[in-house]
Amino acid sequence: MARYVSFRDFDWGLLIFVLMICGLGVMEIHSATMHTKFAGSHIRQIYWIAGGVGAMFVISAVNYQALLDRVHWFYIAAVASLVAVLIFGQRYLGAKRWIKMPGGNHFQPSEWVKLILILAMAKYFADLRHRELSWPDFMKAGAIVVIPMLLVLKQPDLGTALTYVPIAVMGVFLGGMQWKQGMVVVLLAAVAVGAVFFTPRVHVLKSYQKQRLTSFVDPENDPQGSGYQVEQSKIAVGSGGLWGGKGSQTHGAFLPVPQTDFIFAAFAEEHGFVGALGVLLLYFVVLMRLTQNAQTAPDRAGAFVVMGVVAVLSFHILVNVGMVVGFMPVTGIPLPLMSYGGSSVLFMFLALGMVMNVRMRRFVN
């Protein structure tokens, strides 16, 4: 009854939109780094994208159900690698996030843990088969995500740890979360945030993290720190106007890291509201296309996999663009597909590869 899995069923339309976003990213990286010591980054970004596309094809060829059957092993490996980072990791700028690989490369496990969490959530909820989520199931689902999250927080890498949250949220939401459970989560989150900020004894956040968050609330208080960065970002975006400008914020080095975290600000400065809105539209099309793939998925697990990717991607866009326009604090979360960086590009394409994987098997069964 199964028919051949074919690349004819590959979502070529989705890939074209994704590559358009990547192309705009490469263009902006080139422009933003032109006269800096990062000049040439756009070429390396193209290599990463090419590598990412290759990895996407490879992973889409492996049946995702085979991956799901082994997900508990992946999960154990993921947790082990995070523990390894805490023990053997390279300390850089006060945080242990990388493991040095023999080739001189640095490997950041917290990125691919995201992929495994998406798979683990999918597997967990696919096996439940209830319409409504019971309290123990709810707690277990939470625990699956919270364990790696705590390990990443310990590095400390608040930004990446937060990106695990939407995976869990999307999982329980689609898995049949009840209203009461939703209320409890919101309440707990509020208490946790309150405790972190208003109880002086609890040092969950590092002082720089706390400062980033407080300077978000009161940017005037911290003109040189992250408040300054947000202010510069807002000036960059605002001075772009409707049609874009010459980009003095970006090229005058006022905008911090214009090729990574603040690439959207650089783009918005040079291409104005029209250009920035165009990029948002591209992302929106990609996300809608993804949810459509979830609807046509052959089974529950496939839908969960695709929606996990949707959750992570939306969260990244929300936090990054929100930061650039001054709605969100500085967290160091890159804009997927546009920001310069190998790990981020590879993660996105591997995630898309899993989506393709699900889509290619929609007529199977």
Place this chain on the structure above:
Amino acid sequence: MFGRDEKVSEIRLTAAQYIILAIFLVLAYGLWRLQVMQSGYYASAAEKNRIRNVPILAPRGKILDREGRIIVDNYPSFSALLLRDSSRDLNADADLIAQGLHLDANEVRTRIRHFTSMPQYQPIFLKEDITPDELAFIDSHRNELPELDTITAHRRLYPRNGFMAHLIGYVGEVTEDMLNQPQFELYSPGDVVGVSGVERQYNTTLMGQNGARRAVVNSHGREVGLLGETEAVPGKQLKLTVDIDLQIAAEEALEGKNGAIVAMDPRTGEILAMVSRPTFDPNDFAVRVSRDEWNKLVNDPDKPLLNKAIQAQLAPGSTFKIIMSVAGWQEGIAQTLHVNCTGGAEFYGRRFGCWVKTGHGGVTLEKAIYQSCDVFFYTLAEKLGIDRIAKYATALGLGQKTGIDLPNEVTGVMPSEEWKIKNFKQKWFAGETISVGIGQGAVAITPVQLMRAVAAISMGGKMVVPHVVDPQELPNGYVETSHLTETKNIPLDPNGWTFITDAMSRVLLPEGTAPSAHVPGIDIAGKTGSAQIVSLATRARFKNAEDLAQNGWFVGFTPRRNPDIIVCVLFEGGEHGRLAARLATQVLKAYVDKQRRSPNKMVEQEKQRGDGKVDIGALWTAPEGDKLEGGRFSIELPKKHLALAAGAPGIVPAN
């Protein structure tokens, strides 16, 4: 497998889509608010947003002599710099800038390119010490060229005409090669660092830490506010062990000649004077030197950049006989050796001549030293053998670095059987030992090595490390100096070294080799030498090495017992050691005279003469002449030279 599963709730999937739409609407609103509703405000904010970082250059520390008199100072000058944090196209402006500053436009572009990898807020230094008309050009083009600015820099003022140039060294902009070396890793392009001499050795002490002011400037480059300022930390001043008075005497002695003179306190190792000729004027390239000028200096066959006191490796000639005498005495051979000199002798089937062709007749150790009889030392060398000679020479520091606190000291060569096999894969020939006996052959030493060895003998075996900076005068934690005060004790027979130094004190007497250098009333013990310009390599290249003029050597100290000064002279092409001895005695006499006249000093503080001129230090030449004027030099005191006058060598600083 999961075929019969309930599908994921369609309602919830649709709800997720609406949530995403809501997120995007919020973000789009954020963009709309900034880029459309408030775009005017942010556009003007971007225009106002020009923070300019201007460095405040820290002056380098002064260099003083042992009595606190200034040798090297700074004077204020203007430098032109290019600010890159404006959004101007620097390459397009390069032509106008180059024209106004009298630079080559391509050179300007090259500099801009070199700095592309540096942070934007770091300005590019275009030209140091600009002239008044260049300053006027910058002032009158503030609007057209807002990126061009000036800064007050402190330029190094060195004594003129190459006075003490090798010891002091000079500064220069840190090169890309240097930046790749670990000891320069903390510096950034554009930094001025010591390139040679004391300036390099003690760079971390002398170099200050630049400050910076962050100023808000408008789009026309005018400052509209100050955000903050970090003050520059000036470099620490450095007190040398050199005595300017003695340095002057040594410079004058060697003026017009080639070679080196070093003077040291044999008790402590403090270098009192160090001269090398020919010399160069470090003021010519205090910041940047043109390629032509530099090539000329590097390719000059006389090697003016070489500090011959520590970098010339030459045969010591007869001065080596002091070391031979010590070795011979310690081995119990020299004190009983009697030789009949007939103007030469045969060893291993070859005739070796004595410099006195008619012969010295009967010779014992004492006469052999003050008459410098070659045959005596040939015989002694044959009896000792190369390894026993090498043992004492090596113990006395020959063929090794002395550890002096100056960069790029060379090792020299003290041959031995082992050395020959290691370097030439050949056995040592006994015949080679004979030439080594009179300081020829493969022996190659530096003047400072020879001086240190003889100083150790004069001190009864106490060997010091020569140094130009007293570690106790040095601020802590900048440069590792602990080895400079270490002394070594070489066990010498007291009868031996006293006998040898007594014999050395007759060298300047009528019966010695340098009676013409005698100074009445000063007890000088020394040894002359004249050496062929040899090394094994040159000897191979020049078949008849006799054609090359010989080098004159002299190493001497005073007084004979417990000396307080030792001088070593290398007079290249000086033919005979007695000429070198005369140069040495000039320095020794200056020292003794100064001690006797103390506390009067040769160089006095500035004195107002009433005719608008000021008497200052002794190291200046008359503007039209090029001969160094020792003693005193008077300069006019118009305002523009005030800075110069304050930094003139020889003046005691006001504080």
